Amino acid sequence: MKDFSKKLNSLTFYLTFFILAVNSNKIAAQICNVDSCIDITQTIGPTITDSNCGSFQTFNASGCMTDATPEPVLTQCGANQYPTVWFKVLVDNAAVQLGTAISVAGSWNPVWAIYAGSCDSLTLVYGSINSQLPCSNSNQNNNVHTVGVLQNIDTYYIAVSAIGIINNPNFTLSVWTTANCVSCIGEDGCNPLAIWTVQSRSSDRELNDPQFCPGEEATICINFQYDATQTGVDWFHGLIPDFGPGWDMTAFNPEEVTINPVGAVWHDEKNPSCAPRITEQMPYLCTYNDPVTGVLKLCHTGCQACPCSGPLLADSPLPGGWFWSKPGGSGCTNDCSPTSKYGIGIAVVNIYFCVQLKVKEFTDSNNCYNQRSLHFNFQTTSDGVTGCWNDPIAECKLDFAQIGPNWQVDCSISPAIIGNNDEICDQGITQIELTNADGDTGVVIEVQVLPNSNVSGENDHYFEGGEGMIADTLINNSDTIQTIMYVAHSKKPGFACSSRSDTFTVIIHPQLKVVFDPVVLCSDTVESVILNPIVTGGTGVYTGTTIPFTSGYTWSTGEITDGIEVLPIPGTTYSVTVCDDKGCCSTGETTLSKINDIIEEAKLSYTPPACDKNSVDLNIEGITIDSLKGIIFRLLDCEGNVILHDSIPYVIESNVGSFKDVKYLEKNCFILETSFMDCITWSDTLVIECINSVYNHKIFPVSILPNPTAGIFTIQNKSKNEISSVNLTNILGVSFPLQRNDVNQIDISLLPEGVYFLTIEYTDSSQSGHRVIKIR
DSSP, X not given: OOOOOOOOOOOOOOOOHHHHTTTEEEEOOOOTTOOSGGGOOOEEOOOOOOTTOSOOOEEEEEEEOTTOBOOTTOOGGGTTTSOEEEEEEEOOTTOOEEEEEEEESSSOEEEEEEEEEETTEEEEEOSOTTTOOOSGXXXXXXXXXXXXXXXXXXXXXXXXXXXXXXXXXXXXXXXXXXXXXXXXXOOGGGOOOSEEEEEEESSSSOTTOSEEOTTOEEEEEEEEEEEOTTSXXXXXEEEEEEEOTTBOGGGOOTTSEEEESSOEEEEOTTSGGGOOBOOSOBTTEEEEEOTTTOOEEEEETTTSOOSSOSOBOTTOBOOOEEEEOBOOOTTOOOOSSGGGSBOSSOSEEEEEEEEEEEBOOOSSHHHHHHTOBOOEEEEEEETTTXXXXXXXXXXXXXXXXXXXXXXXXXXXXXXXXXXXXXXXXXXXXXXXXXXXTTOOTTOXXXXXXXXXXXXXXXXXXXXXXXEEEEOOEEEEOSSSOEEEEXXXXXXXXXXXXXXXXXXXXXXXXXXXXXXXXXXXXXXTTOOOEEEOOEEESTTSOEEOSOSSOOSSEEETTSOEESOEEXXXXXXXXXXXXXXXXXXXXXXXXXXXXXXXXXXXXXXXXXXXXXXXXXXXXXXXXXXXXXXXXXXXXXXEEXXXXXXXXXXXEOEESSTTOEEEEEEOSSOOEEEEEEEETTEEEEEEEEEOOOBOHHHHHHHSOEEEESSSBSSEEEEEEOSSSOEEEXXXXXXXXXXXXXXXXXXXXEEOTTSOSEXXXXXXXXXXXXXXXXXXXXXX
């Protein structure tokens, strides 16, 4: 429930003359030489005051400065220095403020003051109690002057003076009165109460510099107090911004704001169901469509020169703005529109918000000067005029527009950058030649590259002398087309701003690759082989090396075709060169191989198991045909029978695989069968031998000292049988011949470090096995 609070001082306001001409009464022309108060013969009024502040009745009187002389009795507002004429005004009983405006036909400037009492006893009437503005040119709007009506005084005198050369003496005085309307923000003269600060900006200019560079980005913050305590009581509700034509509104995101108190929601006029609307007739507001952009604009006729006239009728659409809305009570529908809700929730509130703005970039100076204004004004509303609250005492109908600083675009722009886009091969060199549009050798060109994670080799650049060449070697690290963008600016001596951003794009094609599937001959019976390269990358349009480029690749045999048919001669190498339509080329080659020759490289290996184990893992090693597709290995016994693993044949489709848990007690001789395409071959034979170390150590009291050894070790034999021979095998089954001296010393210092298996045979043909570890 809204509660009442203290009264605010009565408010005066301004309204421009040409807007107030609507709903006006014409008064007879004044005599041109009425240059003394007692000479007045015509009376303006009595005025007609709208007690609801919905509209105003204006009285217009013609005047002239012919034969006018200074008023020696008065010293205020230059009346004793400049030609001065007089008017008399009567106000009605409902009047609380008396507003005046003057429009002149010539180029001179009017200045006037309002007096009460009688001609022989005049009392100067000020603009308001707070601001003490005696003259029309004391405030921001020199063409309008408003004063408070004095209690029980209905007669007022206006002294109008002329400053400058009176090349046309005619002018029009407009007079109106208002009731005790309420403003919740603003003072006489439309001097703003809000404070604008530039919190950050992307250029090197000082934060308080009123000029901004084209393309510059800035964070603008505004702070103000909204006091609705004179009402009964309204709450702060809406803030409708008005941005000058120099701001780039395509970069504006109304959702990206910092606001305190929180809760503001942007409502756009383009969303009809949720758009803001005015809910009371507003005397000083009007709307119009911007003739350039077509965007709906809101204007305060008391503070701005508006291309529209008020009053703004109830239920009229408003431009987009931020609204602090809370659910309303009786009579509020509480839908998505701010008109269906209450305001922020308190009568006095301090608002602080920051918005991100960007200055437009211009193609020429004329466009820049025509759109250089960067004003940031805004109009506040209470929930009594844009919400569903109906205040029993008064609404904030007279909120003054808050007119921001006179910021402007600095149109001293450095010349544009002229250059070219480029398209290159992978690891190609860019050729982007940059110059400035003025051909000025004093211009510096700065280039910043926008990085692409899939491209390397790009660099920023700095060119003096007004021109330069971007020659970067760019590497496309992907398999798809990539782009790099260079953003260039020019800087001219004495200019604070760079040129607009000129962007140049480089297309980098992926690496052109030429490869072959393995060409393997199964046997000598093959009559011919077809070679077809696999080509990827580049531009995708492939040719040979002939100029002009034609279809067909260039082969080492001299043929120009996509594929060739060759004789099946193992060891023969063929190459082909492929280019694309950008001249990017690559060469691939293939060598004919015979399956028997390749498979001979495949070997079986194993780690000798203990003799109490009944299975062993057999590994495939030594093969170098990783690129072969569809190769299959099977394990056979030495009689050619398939070895089964739980009724399933041992089959491996990888040359780095293993045959796991192969039982070897019954058959310990194995063959590696390799098949590729239509060829099958046997590549290796292996006999499994075990090491029964536990048994041997019990029967044969033999020691190896030292073990591990760095080179020389001694076999200490305490057995009754003499040693007849020794054999050393590595874990791959490779045997090494050994020589021992009379004391059974063996030197393995030349062997690599690792684990070895020593087999000792005795004179009775028995054997024992021992593990020997070779270290550095």
